[in-house]
Amino acid sequence: xxxxxxxxxxxxxxxxxxxxxxxxxxxxxxxxxxxxxxxxxxxxxxxxxxxxxxxxxxxxxxxxxxxxxxxxxxxxxxxxxxxxxxxxxxxxxxxxxxxxxxxxxxxxxxxxxxxxxxxxxxxxxxxxxxxxxxxxxxxxxxxxxxxxxxxxxxxxxxxxxxxxxxxxxxxxxxxxx
Amino acid sequence: xxxxxxxxxxxxxxxxxxxxxxxxxxxxxxxxxxxxxxxxxxxxxxxxxxxxxxxxxxxxxxxxxxxxxxxxxxxxxxxxxxxxxxxxxxxxxxxxxxxxxxxxxxxxxxxxxxxxxxxxxxxxxxxxxxxxxxxxxxxxxxxxxxxxxxxxxxxxxxxxxxxxxxxxxxxxxxxxxxxxxxxxxxxxxxxxxxxxxxxxxxxxxxxxxxxxxxxxxxxxxxxxxxxxxxxxxxxxxxxxxxxxxxxxxxxxxxxxxxxxxxxxxxxxxxxxxxxxxxxxxxxxxxxxxxxxxxxxxxxxxxxxxxxxxxxxxxxxxxxxxxxxxxxxxxxxxxxxxxxxxxxxxxxxxxxxxxxxxxxxxx
Numbered sequence: 001x002x003x004x005x006x007x008x009x010x011x012x013x014x015x016x017x018x019x020x021x022x023x024x025x026x027x028x029x030x031x032x033x034x035x036x037x038x039x040x041x042x043x044x045x046x047x048x049x050x051x052x053x054x055x056x057x058x059x060x061x062x063x064x065x066x067x068x069x070x071x072x073x074x075x076x077x078x079x080x081x082x083x084x085x086x087x088x089x090x091x092x093x094x095x096x097x098x099x100x101x102x103x104x105x106x107x108x109x110x111x112x113x114x115x116x117x118x119x120x121x122x123x124x125x126x127x128x129x130x131x132x133x134x135x136x137x138x139x140x141x142x143x144x145x146x147x148x149x150x151x152x153x154x155x156x157x158x159x160x161x162x163x164x165x166x167x168x169x170x171x172x173x174x175x176x177x
Numbered sequence: 178x179x180x181x182x183x184x185x186x187x188x189x190x191x192x193x194x195x196x197x198x199x200x201x202x203x204x205x206x207x208x209x210x211x212x213x214x215x216x217x218x219x220x221x222x223x224x225x226x227x228x229x230x231x232x233x234x235x236x237x238x239x240x241x242x243x244x245x246x247x248x249x250x251x252x253x254x255x256x257x258x259x260x261x262x263x264x265x266x267x268x269x270x271x272x273x274x275x276x277x278x279x280x281x282x283x284x285x286x287x288x289x290x291x292x293x294x295x296x297x298x299x300x301x302x303x304x305x306x307x308x309x310x311x312x313x314x315x316x317x318x319x320x321x322x323x324x325x326x327x328x329x330x331x332x333x334x335x336x337x338x339x340x341x342x343x344x345x346x347x348x349x350x351x352x353x354x355x356x357x358x359x360x361x362x363x364x365x366x367x368x369x370x371x372x373x374x375x376x377x378x379x380x381x382x383x384x385x386x387x388x389x390x391x392x393x394x395x396x397x398x399x400x401x402x403x404x405x406x407x408x409x410x411x412x413x414x415x416x417x418x419x420x421x422x423x424x425x426x427x428x429x430x431x432x433x434x435x436x437x438x439x440x441x442x443x444x445x446x447x448x449x450x451x452x453x454x455x456x457x458x459x460x461x462x463x464x465x466x467x468x469x470x471x472x473x474x475x476x477x478x479x480x481x482x483x484x485x486x487x488x489x490x491x492x493x494x495x496x497x498x499x500x501x502x503x504x505x506x507x508x509x510x511x512x513x514x515x516x517x518x519x520x521x522x523x524x525x526x527x528x529x530x531x532x533x534x535x536x537x538x539x
Contacts, residue, residue, distance in 0.1 A: 010219070011202060012427035014230060015392075016446035019237045041227040048219065048226070060447055112241040127242075128257035133203075134236065135243035136250055137356065137371045140204055146254050159196035165235035166192065 009059070010047050017063055024064065026104065028071055035074065037170070042070045111172045119164050129154055130161035187228035194218065195228035199236055205390075205426070331357045333373070336485045336509055338466065343368075347387065350376040350464050352406075353485045353508075374406040376464050394444035397422045403436075404460050411445020415460045425450060466508045475500040475518075482511045490514065493536035497522070 021043065025036050046066050119127040125147065132138045132146075144154045187195070198215050201207050207215070219225055333339050333355050341349045344361055351357055355373025366387040368377075379387045381400030389396040389405050393412040396405060401419025405412060414423050416436045423434045425444045434442055434452060441455035462469040468481050476498050479490045485508040492498055500522075506513050511533060518524055518535065527534040 009427070012446060014233050015427075018230065018233050022234060037227060037231065040230050041223060044226050044230060045223055058448055108238060109241060112238070116242055124257040128253050130239055131242050131253060132250060134239045137358070137369070138250070140200070146250075147258070155197070155200055158200055159193055162196045162199065162232050162235045162239075163189075163192050165239055166231045169235060169238065170186075170231065 010044060013047060013059055013063055014044065017060060021063065021067060023104065024067060025071065039067075039070050039074060043067050046070070107172065111168055115165055115168045118168070119161060122164065123157065123160060126157040126161040126164070129157040130165070133158055187224045187231070191224055191228045192232065195225065195232045198229060199232045203236065329359045331359070335487050345382060345385070346380045348378040352463050370405050370407060372407060374404070374463065376402070376404045376461055378402045393426055395424050395426060397424070410447065411443050413441065413443045415441040415455050415457065417457050417461060423450070462505070463508065468506045468508050470502045470504055470506075472501045472503050474498065475502060478502045478514065482508070482514060485509050486511055488530075489532050491532050491534045493534050496537060497535065
């Protein structure tokens with residue numbers, strides 16, 4: 001039961017703040033954005049370790065507190081002295097501002113144009129399934145009915161599409177100097 | 178890609194497992210036993226956590242795929258069926274009759290197998306006539322299905338509102354920029370508010386509860402009137418008449434909040450939901466295309482106007498953002514807001530085809 005609750009707690013945070021947290025970390029790791037996935041992982045591993053999460057009144061603030069600790073430790077690991085730019089205290093307002101970085105947005109748009117082309121070439125059905133599911137909100141069984149295949153098959157299309165998108169996103173993160 | 182990729186990248190198997198969990202969680206078809214399994218899976222290794230985060234990120238960001246897109250469901254289906262280079266005859270027929278159940282195994286397996294064959298090496302051996310026939314059939318099948326599907330999906334554009342009479346006699350009023358899907362069965366009347374805001378007047382049917390699903394919360398009623406708004410801060414449920422049960426989707430699924438008339442609750446990620454008293458007239462003013470503000474910040478006021486009007490209002494001067502507004506406006510007339518502000522501040526108004534830009538005179 002407690003595990004169930006905790007799973008809900010962490011999944012909800014991924015859902016609601018995953019993107020924002022990624023931006024938050026990326027903005028503060030300008031010269032090392034390839035480290036973002038490592039730090040994301042660390043933040044959520046720490047969340048999983050919390051046993052009494054139901055006492056947390058403001059999960060968002062909690063998430064960013066953990067994130068800022070992880071950032072500090074990362075900075076300490078990178079240099080003998082912590083960088084002057086690395087904030088020791090991070091307030092929630094900063095996280096909100098960090099969410100909109102026009103340069104990063106533009107880059108993501110370009111990445112997704114490339115994804116659209118490559119995914120369509122590899123598997124039109126995987127591409128269509130992703131759009132119908134993500135952008136049009138169709139449940140899998142409805143997409144299955146449209147294609148005339150089983151739900152399991154559509155789930156495979158969608159998994160394939162997600163893995164493809166994830167590959168591109170990771171490559172983009174690594175390309176940044 | 179880079180040298181360290183082997184040590185930090187989750188394996189293909191783990192990525193597939195992560196995708197499978199992500200998809201089932203997103204579809205909301207997970208029972209407590211599976212939830213426990215998922216929890217165990219996450220704890221098994223940091224690699225699993227990483228894969229789940231990365232796949233979640235892929236899902237989150239993929240909304241961009243349709244960014245330019247006026248791509249309709251219909252055209253997407255027809256296109257991808259045609260692109261798969263097979264004659265989907267049995268498939269299209271099945272789809273055309275609108276059966277939601279899984280079709281017989283053989284045609285579907287055939288279609289899937291042909292697709293993977295086409296994937297490894299695109300085949301162009303199908304004659305043009307056959308290809309044309311396939312595309313046509315696919316389009317016909319997709320159109321028929323699209324119509325049955327569309328019958329249950331309601332979308333409003335900017336400034337558009339719709340009243341929908343449901344099969345059981347209940348009424349839904351759908352606000353601007355909203356999306357609603359209806360699934361009725363013998364045991365439950367379910368509607369999904371995918372985006373935006375809706376006001377429900379539900380006919381009593383004790384045998385078939387009426388459930389409104391949003392990403393954040395499920396609202397369960399027998400017969401009543403209430404409003405659901407998927408705002409940026411979460412799902413806002415306001416009860417006008419009767420009682421409803423609100424259960425947040427995350428966390429403890431047993432938890433239920435009972436709301437009476439005049440009560441409101443916001444279910445979002447920020448804090449634990451707790452009912453407050455609400456001004457029902459203000460919340461439902463939109464059904465009369467009115468916007469009522471009781472000391473709301475100008476940024477929020479502008480946001481509300483922009484839900485209803487293609488021509489957007491933009492505040493160019495930060496000092497104006499602190500202004501608070503009290504008053505009632507016609508939702509589709511932002512000009513009234515401009516006049517309201519002009520009476521109080523020395524404004525510089527710049528009007529373009531797409532925007533009304535409001536700043537202070539220098």
